[in-house]
Amino acid sequence: MICLFGGTFDPIHLGHLHAAVAVCDALALDEVRMLLSARPGHRGATGATARQRWEMLVLACADDRRLAPDDTELRRAEGRGRPSYTVETLEDLRAGAPDERLVWVIGSDAYRDLETWHRWREVFALADLLVLRRPGAELRLAGALETETRQRRVERFTAPAGQVRVLEAPMLEVSASAVRESLAGGGTAAADLLPRAVYTYIYEHHLYGVIGDA
Template sequence: MRVGIFGGTFNPIHMGHLIIAEHILDAAQLDKIIFIPAQSPPHKSLSLTDSAEHRYEMVRLAISGNSRFEISDIELKRNSKSYSVETVRELKKVYPNDKLFFIIGSDTFYELGTWFDLPGILEIVEFLVVRRPGYIDKYINTLDQAMEDFAIIHGVNISLVDAPLIQISSTLIRDKYENGASIRYLVPENVMSFIGARGLYE
């Protein structure tokens, strides 16, 4: 089985995440994608109002109804910062005979050199790189070559997925909601209802 790993803060999860994930399922011939909300990523800080429980529930609601999408609380169970190498090692124990693919944005690809124990990660997963909106002009002439160099240096396979470029971000959604603007069609209806019922991002 070919299993995709889609990690993120998902604060909140939005239609861009879902559209890209659905596209990757077919483009990379994956059998399923596991969404993994992060506890506390080393490169980000979350406000106290963005509780892990709320973010987990929003992802669960968003992917309900799609049999090829799953959610895992593997990182939320930790009481410390989430390092990807720990996550992929735990997932490999669950899927010892399956091929694991780690989905990242093109912006994140350029940060891989800063990841903790990158060699340990590369022993377990293959990276799928998705172009990120807003980064195209900066990297359009260098991304393909950079990925080719990365593959040669590390002796691994790495693939670029040309998914739809969706101009939606969690920051945009939080800002719009805080300012009283509509977020309809930016997030699933059940996620929008959850945000309203819990008074998130106000």
């Protein structure tokens, strides 16, 4: 099984790591690939470039051998000079491992927006989807996505692709936007929401509007 935990990781925080470990435990995995989603490298004076997000991801995963940073989409985006899409990543993986089970991990908020993704229906033909439900949240869907999910939902994966499972497990209620707001506002809450190495990196590179030392 190849399990991919995709995200912009802007920045990578303890909520991401806690969720990835929960996936490892739920699926009895030795490894989850932490796949950085590429975006335009420059996000303004208070943001992080794609390369900086990658460096923070590497730092965050260093203490757990089960979490493997993956820059496939970043390298593709840099090479092609355009965004890299999930469906393309899955196509490449499927071509190299036609019989391997591929599991794409996605948060419930992102899953609700799946219909806005490039060639979204083709994702189901390439991988199983593991949807992470936020604490106390409901997976409310509508339209074509609701129909697809209802038809494909399972309690346990039994096929290499095409199934949807919702993982209901305790997860930290942390968001990257809240972390960025705390950092920009000079608050100390971010220190408890980030791996120490990432927190230090942010201050060393003056990201997200931070001022001073960590």
